[in-house]
Amino acid sequence: MLPNTQAPAAKTRAAALAALLFLIIVAYLSVSLVAPPPAVPDNAPPNEFSSGRASKQLREIARQPHPTGSAENERVRLYLLAELRSLGLEPEVQTAEVVPRQRGVAGIPSAAGRVTNVMARLPGTANSRALMLVAHYDSVPTGPGATDDGAGVVTLLETLRALKTGAPLRNDLILLFTDGEELGLIGARAFAGQHPWMKDVGLALNFEGRGAGGPSLMFETSEGNRLLIRELAGAAPHVVANSLMYAVYKRLPNDTDMTVFKEAGAAGLNFAYTDRITSYHTQLDNVEELDERSLQHHGSYALSLARRFGQLDLRETKGGGADAVYFNLLGALFVNYSEAWAVPLAAATTVLFACLLILGLKRRALSVGGMAVGFLSFFVASVVAWAVVRGAWLVARGLLAGGYESLPSRTPYDLLPFEVGLLLLAFAVAAAAYAFMFRGTGASNLLAGALLWWLLLLLLTTALLPLGSYVFAWPLLSALPGMAVLVRRGEARAAAASPLTLLFVTLCAVPGVLLFAPLLYLLFMMLGMELAGFFMLLAVLLSGLVVPHLRVLTVERRWLLPAALALAGVCFLFAGVSNSGFDAHRRKINSIFYVLDADAGRARWVSMDARADEWTSQFIREGASRESVAHIFPWSRQHGWQSEAPAAALPAPGIEVLEDRADGGVRFVRLRLSSTRRAPSMLFFTEPETDVRRAFVNGKLVLESNNRTPTASGDATPPNAPPTVPPGLRVSYAAPPPEGIELLLEIRDTSPLRLVLEDISYELPEVPGQTFSPRPSHMMPAPSFRSSDTTIVRRKFELDARAESTLAGF
Known part of the structure; x- marks a missing residue:
């Protein structure tokens, strides 16, 4: 009888497949752990934050849209004053005018106006500097503002109520409810520039919302944040944050009230939840759509940090200029260390990697040509994956029901099938690259070539974005032992890799999955689908940690794994497109507004939609023209459908x-x-x-x-x-x-x-x-x-x- 030479290969393929399934489970668990805490009912003990109690107040605040200058805005302001008085404080009102300098060639107008801030101060027993909790109480005119920022407002009220049940704080506590945030941070500018309390503020905690659920992220802090992050880690029970978000955010042209307070010299922590971004600034930003757990997460930060920072000396909040690197592992584990460790960590990782390469070359387990092929294969896989994912998303977006182009971040209501579908397509490209293009290259060379990209990105981020370098440092460092095993065994051919070798390489890839899977989840949550191609480059980068597995699974029937992944990806995209209709909870967006030229006695209906739908067609009649709206909004380069309308009897300005x-x-x-x-x-x-x-x-x-x-x-x-x-x-x-x-x-x-x-x-x-x-x-x-x-x-x-x-x- 001839020996069964295929049995070992079959076991190895089974081990490789089992290992990849294990990593998928690890990725799912790591993402599922990035979640807000459970909601707390309204019968909770009085010294606890209760989202149930806060939700009752939120229903009063978010009845209707309440933009600055509206009657509803005044109603909400009076409600806040009454609530603060009922809690034993003497609130103040600041009415002020802000006129910022006009800047920028983009033509956006200077955001000026009159605002009315509401504030109250709870005196401390031995104040060092004041702790300030901030939320804005105005909304946009197109949404009732339950999340943006009613949830922040009631977080402050419920936190104050809970604090009043315990011992007094050492530091003064200022509660600031700003007006005019949506118009350009006008209320914050009025307080920072004109109110005497600003000079007393040592630390500001700002609470925002940009969606309808998800974990509350500490997405922004201030320079010299080492001490703040250390206290955050010790005080807050459910921290979700990473320094990469902060490093990227401060380079983007985004602003909240926190921007103003940091410019005024205060240290700060900024919190927001961002899941289901499609509700942002729309009628879906209501109490019914809000995930109460996200409100509870806001409250867990506010109450725990008020108790911690309320007792600390806030005269030194910037930690001697040192920043912190920080991130979550397995949800609850919050890792943080000084930014000063970024360079030594990168240097140590580089030295270890270089030693492995030298050892591999000496043992002839690696070759310069083989590593070059591995390096090139990873580059090709990344470029093709970006193109495929970008093209697939454009096709899918074109097939979506009309009206999605106006949603926030141009993102579908149900993101999951699109995220999974594009992720599978990216992995299909990576598998195909290793299956069809570089069959003669061994697993150790392919892995070394892929890890060279990790090293390059580690060195670049350490030099340019040190707060984000951990994303590449720890996965690469943990992957090196797996590479060392391949080098030591001298396994030049992927098919020769033993199940035990694959198991060890799998374990070495776990830290990378634990870091990258939640990061991709948060990126999609915060930024939507328009950057999907870039996000999938990170997914392809992650596939570089399991090159030996992909090589084993594509030695025979090399088309099977890429085809299966691609087919599954297309099926998920098809499911997402098929389920993209509109209903009362997933509404279609449309635009119509009325412009009256009081001089000429003429009026027009104008719509910024791509086309008139069954409702806007009663305004935009047949024969309407699509024209520039620059005569109405001089900074705009957009065009809108314009149709003649009867002139209403409205007085001219x-x-x-x-x-x-x-x-x-x-x-x-x-x-x-x-x-x-x-x-x-x-x-x-x-x-x-x-x-x-x-x-x-x-x-x-x-x-x-x-x-x-x-x-x-x-x-x-x-x-x-x-x-x-x-x-x-x-x-x-x-x-x-x-x-x-x-x-x-x-x-x-x-x-x-x-x-x-x-x-x-x-x-x-x-x-x-x-x-x-x-x-x-x-x-x-x-x-x-x-x-x-x-x-x-x-x-x-x-x-x-x-x-x-x-x-x-x-």
């Missing part, structure tokens, strides 16, 4: 000339701008032919152009540089007072003045002679302050060289 004089080649024009119909927002801008040198709103400098366009950094572009948008003044003003605001323009005396004033209200008008059906329950307004369910009344003011004013239509 007021423009009154208070002063017009010339001096030294400069013309000074002082105007009073007002909303006759008491709209909650005004937008005013000059047209390109107006050469504005300086502009002041209520005496505050808003623009100083020097005949040049200022950049985001405060520098300026040369006069002959092509601007990306027309130059000039652009200001959005929230909650204008009944008497209006004063605008002083300094323009070149030979320049005409062309000023457009628009007032904006957050509802559609009653139009004479027309009745419209209400929006169906499976639809909702697109998230926008100006271009969804709004009424805009505009007029143009012109002043020529003879100081004669006229009004002209568009």
